[in-house]
Amino acid sequence: MTRRELLGLFAGAALGPAAPPPAAPVALARVAGYDSGLEDAFARLFDQLGGLGRLVKGKTVTIKLNLTGSPALRFEGRPLGATHYVHPRVVGAVVRAIGQAGARRIRLVESCWATGGPMEEFLLDSGWPVRALANAAPGVEFENTNNRGRWRRYARLKVAPRAWIYPAYDLNAAYEETDVFVSLAKLKNHETCGVTLSLKNCFGITPASVYGDDAGRDEPNENPTKGRADVFHFGKRPPSRSAPQELDPASRRDPGYRVPRITAELVAARPVHLAVIDGIQTVTGGEGPWIRGLKFVEPGLLIAGLNPVCTDAVAMAVMGYDPQADRGVSPFRTCDNTLKLAEALGVGATDLRRIEVRGLAIEQARFPFPT
C-alpha cells in the first residue's frame, strides 16, 4: 500500500486522534508431531495468553478452519492435514481446550470448497474423524458457510472504519451469531497473498453462493459449485446484487491488489478474538497442491495469539519474513501486504517491537520459508 492510499483510507473517517493499532501477546510452542503432546502444548499456549476461560466461558465460540481447495487434491499422497489443511488433531485439541474452558457451544465453520452440502460430509471426504470431533467437547456443531445454511438470512457485516473494495459483506449468519471468533489457520505461503496465516484464513468466510463464480446474478445461488476467483481475485463480475457492490468498479483488477484488501476488510468486519496457527507439518511455496513448486516441511510449531495481525506478524518472522515488508519484497513480490492493510484498518499491530512473544522466542522457533 502506498502512502497516498494509506492517507486516502483515513481521509474523511471520523477517527479522531490517530490511535496506535492494538497489540496483544503471541505464544509459540514446539511440538514434534500430531500424535502426542498437543493437549499439553495448547494448555501451555493458552495459559501464556492469560487463559481461555475469560474468553469463552458460557459463550458461543465459532472456529473458522483452514480447509483450502478440494479434499480430493492431495500433495504427494499425504493426508490433507499434513500439508495444506489445518490438521484434524489440532482442531480436536483446540475444541477440547475450549470445551474444558467452559464454552457453551463450539461451532466449526468453513466455506467448503465448491459445495453447499453439509460440512460433516466435506470433512468425511477429507478423511477427518467427524464423530471424534463432535464428541471432543459438549455442544460441538458443524456449519458449511458457503451458503446461507440453516439461517433465515445472510448477516451483513460492515467494514470499518473505511473500505477499499466492498463496504460490507453478506456472510452466513454463523459469523454474526457468535460471541467469540477463532481463526484456526495453517502456516504456509500463498500464491496471491504471500502468506496464508490467520488473516488470510478469513478470506474463506465468504459464501460462494454470493461471491462465487456461479453466484446468482440477482440472488444468491444456494448450491454453489465453484470458487470465488471471478468476483474476488479478478473482479470480472459482481457478487449477487442482493449483496453490497464494489465501491469502485474501475479500481485495479489485479488479484495482488484485491485479495489482500478484501481479506483485511473481512477481518475488520468480523474481528478475530483468538488466532491459532498450525505449523507442525505444512507446505512451503503455496497454499495447495495446485501450485507448482510445493514442498512438504515440518517446522514443528504452534502459534497462538489474541490479535490476528500480531499473531501473523510473529508467524511471518518465524518464517524468516519481515511482517512490514512492502510490495515487491518477498513474500509480497506481486501483492500488497495483508498485515499492513489490516493494520491500517486498526485491526492490529505489525511492529514486532510492540508484540510480546511468550513461550519460545522467535529466534528459537525460526523456520525459514522460501524467499
Add this chain to the structure above:
Amino acid sequence: MLLALIVAAASAWVPARWSSTDPRSLELLANHPVNCLLLERVSRDFVAAAGEQRFAVLRVVRAGEDPGAVLKEAAEAGVAGLVLEGAFAEDVAARLRTAARQANWTLVELPPRARLRLNTDAPIVGTCEGLWPGIRALEGDAARAAPTGGPWVETNTGFLRYVRACTDAVVWIANQPPAGASLPVHRYLHAIADAAIAGARWVVSLDADLNRRLHARDPKALAAWTRIGAHLKFYEEHPEWWRWKPAGRLALIQDESSGALLSGGILDMIAVKHAPVRPVPRVRLSVEALQGARLAVNVDPSSLTDADKEALRVFTRSGGTLLSGPPDWKFPAPQEGRITLDEKDVERLNDIWREVNSLLGRRNLGARLFNVSGMVSNLLAGSDGTQILLHLANFTDYPAENITVHVAASCSAARLLAPEEVPRALAPYPIEEGVAVEIERIATSAALLLDCKP
C-alpha cells in the same frame, strides 16, 4: 480331448500372456492362480508339460496370419483353444470358428470393442481394447491453476459392467501396458482390480522389462509376480462374488449405440462419483430389471420400443424418477481404435451429466462413500439379500486412509477383506440412512462385506 478334460473348465481360466515355450518357465506358475497361458507360438513339448500341470495353453491368432498354418501348429501342439485377437475378416474368423468347433477347442474372441460379440454362446467374451487403469496425469499450468476437483481415473469398469449386464459369459479384457513402459507392480494390481471389481478377468500382460526379468528369475520381478498372484487369488477365491448383482438403486439404460462400449462415458462418470449404479442394457429393459431402483437414467429415449416405454411407465408409476437424455442426442457408433469420447462428445455428455449430477445430489442409492478420490468402487448384493459387497480399488500411488461408507441398509456386521492382508472385522454404527462403516486403510484394493437384514 483328454487334455481338455484335465485342465480347468474355460470359465475358471485365469489367463496370462506368456512369452516362453520353455517348459521350465512353468515353474513360475507354482502356487500361482494363473492357469491359462496365451502364446503367440506353441510347441508340443510345452503344451504337454503345461497339461501335466493342469495349465491350459491357447494359441493367439492375429489377423494377417495364415489360418492354415496356425491351425496346423495348434493341432500338432495339442492346445486347448485359440484366441482370436484383433479385427479379423469375417471369412477368416468363420473358418477359425469352424476349425475350433471341429477340434473341440475353446475359441476366445478378443476383438476391438466396436466388434464385440455379445450375442454368442461362447463361454468367454472379451476385447483386446482397454484403457490402462490409473490416475490421469495432469499436464500444463491450466490443469493446475486452481483448487478444483479430484483426479480423473482411467478405468474400464463402466464398459465391463455394461458387458457383464449383457451376457452370462465370463468376460476377459486383454488391455496391455503402454508401449515401452516399465511399470511399478502396483499398476498391475490396479489392472487386476479394475477388471475384477466389475466381474471380469484381466488377461495378465507384463511390460517387456518385467517379463524379461521375471523369466530371468530376477528377485524383484519374482516378488512382483508373487504380488500379482496374490491379487488374482484374492478375487478368484470368491467365485460367488462373480454371480452377485449390482445393488445400486440408480439404473442406467444404455446400449451400444448410446455409448455403452466407450470408456469415460456416463457410466464411468457416475462411477467416479461413487454412486452405485446398475447398467441395464436396453434390450434387457423390463419391469424386473428395474426392480429396487429409485432413479433411472435413459440415455437414448429415441431407441425405446413400446415394451421399453411400458416398463418405464410402470417404473415411474410406482414412484421411480426417470431422467431422459436429450431427444436429439446420440453418441457416435463405436469405431475401431477408439474407445473413449472425443472432446465434442464430452461436451454433449456434460449436458446430460449436469442433469444426472443434480438428480443424484446427496441421495444414498445404496452406499455413499467419503474420502475415495482416486478410487473406483462397485456395490453388489448377494442373491438372498443378506449380504452386501462393496468393492474398492485404490488407483493412487499411496494407501487410501480414513474412508467412510454410509450404507443404506440395516447391517449388523462388517468385514474388510483385502489381498495380502488378514480379514478385519469392522463395527458398523447406526446413522439416519442405515449404517456407517469406517475403514482405516486400503493399500491397493479391498472388499467390504456386510451382513444385512434382507
